[in-house]
Amino acid sequence: MSEQTSDSNANIRIVLAKLGLDGHDRGIKIVARILRDAGMEVIYLGLRQTTDSIVAAAEEEDADAIGLSMHNAGHLTLAPAMIEALRVADLDIPLIIGGIVPDMDVETLIGAGVTAVLGPGAPAEEVVEAVTKAVADAS
Amino acid sequence: MSLRGLGTEEIFERAVAGERRALGRVLTFIERAGEDADIITELSHPMGGQAHVVGITGAPGAGKSTLTGQLTRLLPDLGLRPAVLAVDPSSPLTGGAILGDRIRMDDMAGDDVFIRSVATRGHAGGLALSIPGGVRAFDAVGYDPVIIETVGVGQVEVDVVGAADTTVVVVNPGWGDAVQANKAGLMEVADIFVINKADRPGAADSRRDLDLMLDLSHVTGQERSSGYRPPIIMTTATEGTGADELWDAIHAHRGHLASTGELDSRREARHHYEITHRLEQLVSAGIVTALAEDDGAMLVADVAAKRISPSQAARTLAKRLLR
DSSP states (O other): OOHHHHHHHTTOEEEEEEESSOOOOHHHHHHHHHHHHTTOEEEEEEEEEOHHHHHHHHHHTTOSEEEEEEOSSOHHHHHHHHHHHHHHTTOOOOEEEEEOOOHHHHHHHHHHTOOEEEOTTOOHHHHHHHHHHHHHHHO | OOOTTOOHHHHHHHHHTTOHHHHHHHHHHHHHTSHHHHHHHHHHTTTOOOSOEEEEEESTTSSHHHHHHHHHHHGGGGTOBOEEEEEEOOOTTTSOEEEOGGGGGTTOOSTTOEEEEEEOTTOOSSSOTTHHHHHHHHHHHTOBSEEEEOOOOOSSOOHHHHHOSEEEEEEOTTSOOHHHHTSSSGGGSOSEEEEESTTSTTHHHHHHHHHHHHHHHHHHTOOSSTTOOOOEEEEBGGGTBTHHHHHHHHHHHHHHHHHHTHHHHHHHHHHHHHHHHHHHHHHHHHHHHHHHSHHHHHHHHHHHTTSSOHHHHHHHHHHHHTO
């Protein structure tokens, strides 16, 4: 990773988690590593989180963004639930979804307030770019 | 709550009033170490002094996070509001970090516990430079105790001693023998020893080795504080076994510090330590500036041309800096 990329990402703090019952955590671990190597601070919450625990972590960690990994076909329920929890907490930070989301659902999630959706096989540059852009646009 | 449009003072006031996100932002100010951090320091310094500061240190994977998680689960039931500063390393190559301590502390509930993950951001010694400021902020808004969980350390990263009232050193069965236990460094600074993963073979041997080492501290008069022998607590943090006993030991140590007056002397040392650090930062910044100026550049050229030696150049600059 070039130094320039690292510098521009310095001090970006992102919370990564899996919401609800979903044990597929290989993808999120890879994403954590990609973002770390891009110079970000990744607060890794891991499996079986709730919307409440994610909101609490985002507040306490003063996160710039939240990334949720979804591989249980629950994204149409879970992503809007997370958006709603952020709205209730008045937390104005971007939510990025990664994992298995069919193309036809992407627009629905964006319409619900998700900032970006990253599919399987997204290259590292695309992952980093999505977070950097989401954080820049939100600030 | 959204913090948009609020000034630093207002955000601090909200943190004091109990707003979680505002406290999160205050800690970010401290980490970024700029003008906002100075404002927070001015505001929070007169307010604190109550919180018991507990450092938990040990090798990577010893169980520091899991133990900390067990303590934070226990303490709200005792009417306490613990805060945690959990330090993990920043990459020396990219500056990035994976802060993974929260996953060991997951089923904690509610507003009585506040956890902040902290990256070292280039600082060696087991802590981050922002730790004293973070402790001060938690103390000011009423969290007590404040638990500092260090990065996984080796034998010499003992910064935590300068930051905490009570230092807990966590080891595991099979971590080392009696010679390891008697080596200088980490083993000397413990106020409390924990042998975690005590359900594993070798726990009794580890206990014996530590006990013998403590006997020798007594013989040589190297006890850290008079009449106090660091207890050895056996825990299995993944099951919560021993966490209450550990808290009792921490609490008892605090009592010892208070009754012997050592609490004050340790805190004085802490202030000394922090002032030294801040002074070093100021002087370092001054050195960078002095070298960048024309006079500095000329001195560098003089050294390159062998007209003067590096130490002569340094002495000349030092005279200017100290004026």
